Amino acid sequence: MNYLEMKNVKKNFGDLEVIKDISLTVRQGEVVAVIGPSGSGKSTLLRCATLLESMDGGELSYLGEKAVYTDNDGKVTYAGADELRKIRSNFGLVFQNFNLFPHFSVMKNIMDAPVRVQKRNKKEVYEEAKQLLDQMGLSDKENCYPYQLSGGQQQRVSIARALALKPKVLFFDEPTSALDPELTGEILKVIKDLAARHMTMVIVTHEMNFARNVANHVVFMENGVIVEQGEPEVLFNSTNPRMKDFFGKFHEV
Amino acid sequence: MNYLEMKNVKKNFGDLEVIKDISLTVRQGEVVAVIGPSGSGKSTLLRCATLLESMDGGELSYLGEKAVYTDNDGKVTYAGADELRKIRSNFGLVFQNFNLFPHFSVMKNIMDAPVRVQKRNKKEVYEEAKQLLDQMGLSDKENCYPYQLSGGQQQRVSIARALALKPKVLFFDEPTSALDPELTGEILKVIKDLAARHMTMVIVTHEMNFARNVANHVVFMENGVIVEQGEPEVLFNSTNPRMKDFFGKFHEV
Amino acid sequence: MDIVVMLAKLAEGMAKSVGIFGLTLLFSLPLGLVVTFGRMSKNGVLRNITKFYISVMRGTPLMLQLMVVYFGPFYLFGMKLSTSYRFIAVIIGFALNYAAYFAEIYRSGIESMPTGQYEAARLLGYSRIQCFFVIILPQVIKRILPSVTNEVITLVKDTSLAFAISEMEMFNVAKGLAAASTSMVPLVIAGVFYYIFNFLVAFVMEFIEKKLNYYR
Amino acid sequence: MDIVVMLAKLAEGMAKSVGIFGLTLLFSLPLGLVVTFGRMSKNGVLRNITKFYISVMRGTPLMLQLMVVYFGPFYLFGMKLSTSYRFIAVIIGFALNYAAYFAEIYRSGIESMPTGQYEAARLLGYSRIQCFFVIILPQVIKRILPSVTNEVITLVKDTSLAFAISEMEMFNVAKGLAAASTSMVPLVIAGVFYYIFNFLVAFVMEFIEKKLNYYR
Amino acid sequence: GQDKETEKAGETPAKTEAVTEEAKTEAAETEKKTEAAETEKKTEAAETGEETEAGTEEETKSDKKIADKVIAESETKAETGAKTDFKVDKLTVGFDQDFPPMGFIGDDGEYTGFDLELAAEVADRLGAEVVYQPIAWDMKDAELSSGNIDCIWNGFTMTDREDEYTWSEPYMKNDQVFVVRADSGIASEADLAGKVVDVQTDSSAQRALAGMSKLTESFGSLNPVADYNTAFMELEAGAVDAVAMDSVVANYQIEKRGADFNVLDESIAAEEYAIGFKKGNEELRDAVQEKLDEMAADGTLAEISKKWFGEDMTILGK
Numbered sequence A, B: 001m002n003y004l005e006m007k008n009v010k011k012n013f014g015d016l017e018v019i020k021d022i023s024l025t026v027r028q029g030e031v032v033a034v035i036g037p038s039g040s041g042k043s044t045l046l047r048c049a050t051l052l053e054s055m056d057g058g059e060l061s062y063l064g065e066k067a068v069y070t071d072n073d074g075k076v077t078y079a080g081a082d083e084l085r086k087i088r089s090n091f092g093l094v095f096q097n098f099n100l101f102p103h104f105s106v107m108k109n110i111m112d113a114p115v116r117v118q119k120r121n122k123k124e125v126y127e128e129a130k131q132l133l134d135q136m137g138l139s140d141k142e143n144c145y146p147y148q149l150s151g152g153q154q155q156r157v158s159i160a161r162a163l164a165l166k167p168k169v170l171f172f173d174e175p176t177s178a179l180d181p182e183l184t185g186e187i188l189k190v191i192k193d194l195a196a197r198h199m200t201m202v203i204v205t206h207e208m209n210f211a212r213n214v215a216n217h218v219v220f221m222e223n224g225v226i227v228e229q230g231e232p233e234v235l236f237n238s239t240n241p242r243m244k245d246f247f248g249k250f251h252e253v
Numbered sequence C, D: 001m002d003i004v005v006m007l008a009k010l011a012e013g014m015a016k017s018v019g020i021f022g023l024t025l026l027f028s029l030p031l032g033l034v035v036t037f038g039r040m041s042k043n044g045v046l047r048n049i050t051k052f053y054i055s056v057m058r059g060t061p062l063m064l065q066l067m068v069v070y071f072g073p074f075y076l077f078g079m080k081l082s083t084s085y086r087f088i089a090v091i092i093g094f095a096l097n098y099a100a101y102f103a104e105i106y107r108s109g110i111e112s113m114p115t116g117q118y119e120a121a122r123l124l125g126y127s128r129i130q131c132f133f134v135i136i137l138p139q140v141i142k143r144i145l146p147s148v149t150n151e152v153i154t155l156v157k158d159t160s161l162a163f164a165i166s167e168m169e170m171f172n173v174a175k176g177l178a179a180a181s182t183s184m185v186p187l188v189i190a191g192v193f194y195y196i197f198n199f200l201v202a203f204v205m206e207f208i209e210k211k212l213n214y215y216r
Numbered sequence E: 001g002q003d004k005e006t007e008k009a010g011e012t013p014a015k016t017e018a019v020t021e022e023a024k025t026e027a028a029e030t031e032k033k034t035e036a037a038e039t040e041k042k043t044e045a046a047e048t049g050e051e052t053e054a055g056t057e058e059e060t061k062s063d064k065k066i067a068d069k070v071i072a073e074s075e076t077k078a079e080t081g082a083k084t085d086f087k088v089d090k091l092t093v094g095f096d097q098d099f100p101p102m103g104f105i106g107d108d109g110e111y112t113g114f115d116l117e118l119a120a121e122v123a124d125r126l127g128a129e130v131v132y133q134p135i136a137w138d139m140k141d142a143e144l145s146s147g148n149i150d151c152i153w154n155g156f157t158m159t160d161r162e163d164e165y166t167w168s169e170p171y172m173k174n175d176q177v178f179v180v181r182a183d184s185g186i187a188s189e190a191d192l193a194g195k196v197v198d199v200q201t202d203s204s205a206q207r208a209l210a211g212m213s214k215l216t217e218s219f220g221s222l223n224p225v226a227d228y229n230t231a232f233m234e235l236e237a238g239a240v241d242a243v244a245m246d247s248v249v250a251n252y253q254i255e256k257r258g259a260d261f262n263v264l265d266e267s268i269a270a271e272e273y274a275i276g277f278k279k280g281n282e283e284l285r286d287a288v289q290e291k292l293d294e295m296a297a298d299g300t301l302a303e304i305s306k307k308w309f310g311e312d313m314t315i316l317g318k
């Protein structure tokens, strides 16, 4: 089943066309890695998919339900507020700089949205949250505040927070780029675990090796278009000169 | 001639003995590199030598003139204010983070101290400053303000500022660690040039290759003592296990 | 005049001053929030009106504002005033004035919040109102507390301005006592009272600041 | 009352207010620097005295301070006052009060300066005094300008407090006119005057801020 | 009169209330009204805790007396024949608290003073509660016309202000005089040339001086000040050379301060004190005037005057 479908998505910032006609499908259980040079529009694509940025054209749907569509006149229509709310519950996003709520304890960060927004039973949510923290190796941190955690621990809490809402698709925007190499490993391991549990994920990353090892599908973007996409092995051995150049740079560092 | 002589220098911060009985001699025209792990007391040694930090014991002299000495009772005595002022004019220090005066133009940064402090002729100083800027490859920046320069350019201005006072000894405390690799190259080249002109220099650095290639004398510090010192080739091939360990780490990175 | 009588009188004035202080905070703190909403509204007319309101409140002396609030209803609309209106006018005048100051403080706090917090809240499904009151406001309060403290301490002294419309707060009482006893002692005692009042307020604010230090 | 007469009278008051404003700045800005030196002095006694001075100036109403400055010399020391002393007392009171505020602003600015600037200056041979006036102070001024602007704008309105010792500045004139003409027009005009005055001051301060933006 | 009664019961802070004509003629009605007044008094007493049961009782009696007297008078006085009774619950007296001995803070911390004591006695006889409202003197017109106070009773000069207020009969004579320090060597108005003179803003002295441009032009300067206390402090401290003010107040201040001040013999203006009511508020004026006359007749006025000034300085009924 197609969990996420984007069709002919366009996004401009003023005169700057940042996303030019991109189509992308993510199926259930798939792990998609989005790579590409800086400024190519990866983050913007993710922000359009998560409805943080309004689109200037194209279609966006989750599990077959249309969140955005464009009619023949080019008029972009968003679904109603109620429908959007429902659609939003289908996905979660893990930010590059975590964006935990600093005034909430770790536990409250995870529990607040399920309880307050989804109006779920507090006790039940608590049990699940404990399990999630366990899974993230943070069982002893439930009463800590974010400032008391290392960057890697904060990122794991933010993953747990997103998972607590039981999203169908989880997006990551460079989840490790605010971390030093040691902490990076922690997060990549967590994402690998999630992949093993068949979580559907879209990951923007600069970690080529990780993309290669974990993703089922890799998308290479440049200047607002998808240059090439496919299985990792195919892509990483592409003969496209632009891509060879790109990978070359990474090997150098 | 001994430009700098430190004998049995001691420095504590509260209970922490940061410098324990260090003696070091720098001869005219010599380039000394000070290396060692973080926290070993390299910066503190430099700050003692440049009178930024008061010493708790030992002797310090420039060109045979005593700035600090300790009598048999362990009482540390500093030279009088006038004498210290004279001694201070013997050395300059280039800071890790430049410490340029942001409200002065590049030219004023260089000229102000010679004119205001040394009361030298303005025109003459201007000519010399122009020459220094030329030498640093910054002839077109004389009217810029520090914020308009890159880190490497700022560091070169700060070197020129120190040189404008015609010091006998120039100290550097990790002059490149606030710079990215590309800019680091610029500064190391400038220091190499100075070495070629037989400038007497003491350089705290983490750039092992640079220490090896430019210094006549390398000092390896750890825990507030000099573990070993000598010619670079001797030192870098030392059999001391601690040093082997240290160099090993650097090769890894 | 007996010093005890003097102190008792001043204490009465002090009570009035404390009343003005407390009621002003009670009304201006929430009112300031409303003004901030106006100031940050997407509606240009509303935004400009609040902007003007704030600039007038901050650009003219509070004493003048008090007089306008007090006598305005009569001079402008011919309304009869009642005795109890004097104190009400003081509170209205102070609350309107301080709301403007607090509004600007709130705004600076809200604008200093990283957008990431809003975006995270949106992603997690919080409604706009939930997001503001649950996620943003508590953090804003912590951020603006030092500025609020400054303003609150200024308010302690500003209560003395109520004497411009003959409210019998401490400063006015001290003046009257000075006249009756033909000495400066009441003024000096009033000064000490203000000083202590301020000290207590600073102490309380510091306590609140410490309380909020459970997170960073 | 003729509006022209009214305006002429108010303009006179305005001139007085502007005079108080200008002279207060003239004296309090340097005086504040001296107070800062005391506040940051290594001498504990001096430091504590200045600390207390600052807290009293900031902790008690300016109106009270004005009265003490005006009548204090006579009632406390039996000194005979001269007529011209009223205005002098206003200026002394304002300057002493504002010096305390400016001192704290200076101090925050000086303390925010990175030690590297001092160390670089020391290495280059600047004397302590040269270092402070040539290297540190110019940078401090830029840093504190926004806070100074706030304080200066407060001063515009605070000039109205001079009426506490019957100085005929604008607010007092407006009150008198309002009483004589039994209307609120003079008060409103005074409000407009203050508003414009403030506007001009804000404009000038912004200009200075821009001027200092040649470096960062 | 139905709605009027309910208004009273609702405790609206009404100050003056005209009562319908039928009410005045019948004794039974008067009885009822005093009862109403009594219950109201009680509720107010409960609020302020100032008045005792006994006091209320007495007031009720005096209220009856008023009613009787009004009836008697309404027969004799032709011009006021139409309205004879008038009910006051509360008499709010506006005064300048920096103006001893007319109104100021007494040694016990309560407001006191000659005028305030008079006002209290009058209110007492009217069966009304007296409320002392200190005001900023230069705001007295606004306070009066906006209804915050019922009258200005504070050594308030009637002379030259006749048309601006509804006045009671003048009850006291006063001169506007110059007060100087005894050691200043100033003995006459001529000596004031080049000197600095204080005058209270919006005071009658200021008014009087405004018409004497020849004299004022000879001064070094004429300083308006906000209150007499400031003026006296300035005089004492030497900041000014003379204060133009009411002789009644000047004499009291001189005695109280025990300082060496002189009052110049030449008076600026002779004038009379009276009670100022809002223009057109004749009902209240009449009610107050009546009680004052009564007090003049039974010697209360002279008694109070002696208490404050050592002699009877009042002129009412003489």
Ligand SMILES: Nc1ncnc2c1ncn2[C@@H]1O[C@H](COP(=O)(O)OP(=O)(O)OP(=O)(O)O)[C@@H](O)[C@H]1O
Pocket: A013, A016, A018, A036, A037, A038, A039, A040, A041, A042, A043, A044, A045
């Ligand atoms: N809010 C915005 N307003 C204007 N331009 C924007 C905005 N956000 C992004 N851009 C521009 O859009 C382009 C794509 O930005 P985007 O952040 O999507 O790139 P990216 O691929 O995520 O890069 P990186 O790897 O550096 O994160 C860039 O040129 C950027 O400057």
Ligand SMILES: Nc1ncnc2c1ncn2[C@@H]1O[C@H](COP(=O)(O)OP(=O)(O)OP(=O)(O)O)[C@@H](O)[C@H]1O
Pocket: B013, B016, B018, B036, B037, B038, B039, B040, B041, B042, B043, B044, B045
């Ligand atoms: N001002 C100070 N007060 C207290 N301790 C200090 C101070 N300055 C330095 N130290 C301590 O002295 C020790 C040596 O510090 P120093 O900065 O000299 O090391 P370093 O060799 O320069 O290290 P790095 O390579 O990280 O710069 C450290 O343990 C440091 O924490």
Ligand SMILES: [Mg+2]
Pocket: A042, A043, A044, A174
């Ligand atoms: Mg990005």
Ligand SMILES: [Mg+2]
Pocket: B042, B043, B044
């Ligand atoms: Mg160091």
